[in-house]
Amino acid sequence: MTADPAAPGVRVVIADDQALLRGSFRYLLDSAPGITVVGEARTGAEAVDLAARERPDVVLMDIQMPELDGIEATRRICAAPANAGVRVVMLTMFDLDAYVYGALRAGASGFLLKDSAPADLLAAVRVVAAGEALLAPSVTRRLIAEFARRPGPAPAAALDGVTNREREVLTLVARGLSNGEIAGQLHLGVGTVRTHVAHLLAKFGARDRAQLVVAAYETGLVVPSGGR
Missing domain, CATH: 1.10.10.10 (Winged helix-like DNA-binding domain superfamily/Winged helix DNA-binding domain)
Structure with a gap:
């Protein structure tokens, strides 16, 4: 993944029910030039509300969230006309078949494993904010396999x-x-x-x-x- 270091500032919302992970992601993102975390959400419902209020460039969305799962939260965020510029990256521990198709149909711009290298996370945020898709080869293979089963x-x-x-x-x-x-x-x-x-x-x-x-x-x- 490559990114333009001269790109305008990127505003990010982090949605994850684990405070430690949210804090780690926030520290990393806020330390990077041109990236600012504008909010944190503990639940899918909070993520939807934050996206509507802050209109971030990127939402890092955990798939498994309380109250409202990440896929449904993504669907609601992406379906709102006012959120046309908001991009969602799904965060997951595993690139599981069950989530790939549903998340992309909901409007997600890609997937990122939670154990990705810090440089990959920063590049992913910039790539998606620029309107590109973020689909790792393993995720793309699973997406194609899902269509093959239909x-x-x-x-x-x-x-x-x-x-x-x-x-x-x-x-x-x-x-x-x-x-x-x-x-x-x-x-x-x-x-x-x-x-x-x-x-x-x-x-x-x-x-x-x-x-x-x-x-x-x-x-x-x-x-x-x-x-x-």
Whole structure:
């Protein structure tokens, strides 16, 4: 993961029911240039309220939370129009199959293991705040496996307004390629790829690339190995 050290300040909310972890994350984030923790939540309900009040750039959300689990809290945060600029990163001890699909469908921009290196946590916050997706290879494999277990793709009607070039770009986004890698493969400029991605985000009403990955599989544009 890479981040732009000159990026504007990033405001973060930490949602975890363990005070020790919240304190550790806060110390690390507040010590980093350009990152400020603007609130802490002990429950999923508190996280929803804090996100509405503070409108942070990033919410670090524990999956297993009291009162309201992290996935439902994420769904409520991401469904609120006023929170359009809020990105959620799910925090978990294990990248479990059961959570991946549900969290991304709820609007999460990615996953981060709680035992990640401090540098990875800081980079993750900056990457997600910039609108990128944060999907580790192991998580991506589990996401694809989840789609492979499902009975089949949804109707492809959502692709009706998508151009052939945009379909090519979306397919490569779903395979985890960066804009630069997509540009190289399709012999396009990086700026052109960014424009195509922006159009895809608008057409699918997607918050970021994580939701574009979901859209690619749900419309059947990309079929998992072993799937239909």
